[in-house]
Amino acid sequence: MEEGSILRLILDLDGTLIRLKVDWRGVRRRLEEFLGPLPPGETVFERLSKVEGKEEVEKALGLIEHVEKEGLRSAQLDGEVAELLKDLRRKGVVLALVSMQARDVVEEVLEKMGLREEFEVVVTRDQSLRREEQLREVLSKVGWEDVLFIGDRDEDLEAAAKIGIPAIKARLVDGSIKHELRRLLGSLSKPS
Structure with missing residues (x-):
């Protein structure tokens, strides 16, 4: 990433930012x-x-x-994750979300987390059932420069690799998403 550039951060929802209790x-x-x-x-x-x-x-x-x-109703939501995302947004990071959940479910989650206004682009399974297509849809709106995708499954990383964008794996349950968001926030806070 070039200094002074605006990072475009694309995040997966379930497993990465929240944990839906679905069998x-x-x-x-x-x-x-x-x-x-x-x-x-x-x-x-x-x-x-x-x-x-x-x-x-x-x-x-x-x-x-x-x-x-x-x-x-019994989803695991983490207030610290929400605050880290808000901090990133305040630093000028463009946030986008991809999800295999229905749009209604995603909107309800974002409302509960107080994040409805933080995401510039949200792409759900209502637009595509394929992660690769979801990522392309986001990128067509926010641009391909200085982008990072964070997902919780190997399939997420494979989809990102297919279209040539960097991706990392992070999950809510093991705390790795908080670690990655803090690391990213810290890298933006360093003086140039």
Whole structure:
């Protein structure tokens, strides 16, 4: 990153900034009842992006949104993460969010965390079920220079690598997201 440049920070939501309490194995079993078996290693969203029947996809997404909203009631939110993001924004960092959650769920999370106004761009599964496409959508709006993506899964890092942007893995549950946000904030605070 060049000195004086504005960092564009793209963040994943679930697992990275919050932890939704969703029984994904149970969701997977319920979806397999009408979609058929999902191959090992294939995520629910990867599978849905390949389904041709619009009705099946809508039924699956409706089920998923229902369990996400249920999980939101007991979601793990961290006030320190929210404050670090606000500090980064005050330092001029452009914040963007990508999520495989439904837009309604994402908006409710951002409201609960007091972050609704902090993100310049939010891309959810309503726009795309593929992480790579979500990242491209964000980048088309905020630019490709001085960008960093933080996600919690290997698939997040792979999607970033495919389109040529730097990415790091950080999670809420082990505190690594707080460490990375503090590190980034510290690097912006250093005198030039």
